[in-house]
Amino acid sequence: MKHIVVLTGAGISAESGIKTFRDADGLWEGHDVMEVASPEGFARNPELVLNFYNERRRQLNEVEPNQAHKDLATLENNYKVTIITQNVDDLHERAGSTEVIHLHGELRKIRSTQNENDIKVWEEDLKLGDTCEKGYQLRPHIVWFGEAVPMIEKAVEICYTADILVIIGTSMQVYPAASLIDYVQPNTPIYYIDPKPAMSNNGKVTVIAKSATEGMKEMLNLLS
Known part of the structure; x- marks a missing residue:
């Protein structure tokens, strides 16, 4: 075969x-992509980044x-x-x-900020204070700009x-x-x-x- x-x-x-950001002046849903898709953006404003991906995750329920x-x-x-x-x-x-x-990466997965291999399926909103078993903040399982x-x-x-x-x-x-x-x-x-x-x-x-x-x-x- x-x-x-x-x-x-x-x-x-x-x-x-x-929606994509390829054809929209580098903006993704109205945000500078570096603010929502980089480690530096997450460090500056983690709540903004978490909310951004929560919205993208919810959007998956509206498309086919x-x-x-x-x-x-x-x-x-x-x-x-x-x-x-x-x-x-x-x-x-x-x-x-x-x-x-x-x-x-995948919108319906999250991972520990301390261990990139600690990955879980996640369907709901991810918030500040949601942590892995070792107490580290969880983040979207997304490869951001500048990451391997x-x-x-x-x-x-x-x-x-x-x-x-x-x-x-x-x-x-x-x-x-x-x-x-x-x-x-x-x-x-x-x-x-x-x-x-x-x-x-x-x-x-x-x-x-x-x-x-x-x-x-x-x-x-x-x-x-």
């Missing part, structure tokens, strides 16, 4: 109504996976599929995908095994995620779906300059 590796970014979730998420899940009927996503939502899982690697990306090595290993690489809804400008394209085997076909693609067609890359939902329809036809 061929192995399809899929790299997804904000563009696929945007069609479900999840779109057709692109669902189409990726149905690929598992005929292929081994691994999704490597920069997104912190759970829309891939809710659409039915069974193997999802979150490079930048712990899942990147596993993602690299997965890309080595790809028979087909699909890239959806990402500007290919956020590192280290953007470097993953360099780790597929030389003859691996690549499909790049984005309405404003950051690369052009060549012998290796097939560019589909469409939204995630429309682009997935076209890619499924190309694979069939």
Whole structure:
């Protein structure tokens, strides 16, 4: 069974109504991203940061996976599929995908500020004073700017095994995620779906300059 590796970014979730900061002057839901997505921002104003992610977590209850998420899940009927996503939502899982690697963390998880491996599923609001068993404040399980990306090595290993690489809804400008394209085997076909693609067609890359939902329809036809 061929192995399809899929790299997804904000563009696929945007069609479900999840706002991104890529196209909005660096603001995320009205906040400077460094105030809500950096260790320094958390140190300055932890309550602001906790409330910001509480709102994002609650927003997940108001959105649903779109057709692109669902189409990726149905690929598992005929292929081994691994999704490597920069997104912190759970829309891939809710659409039915069974193997999802979150490079930048997950909104529905939290972790200890003292031990990054002390991770728990968390559905409710997280507040100042919520602590791990050792008494340290809990924080969102999100990879902030300036922090290491712990899942990147596993993602690299997965890309080595790809028979087909699909890239959806990402500007290919956020590192280290953007470097993953360099780790597929030389003859691996690549499909790049984005309405404003950051690369052009060549012998290796097939560019589909469409939204995630429309682009997935076209890619499924190309694979069939």
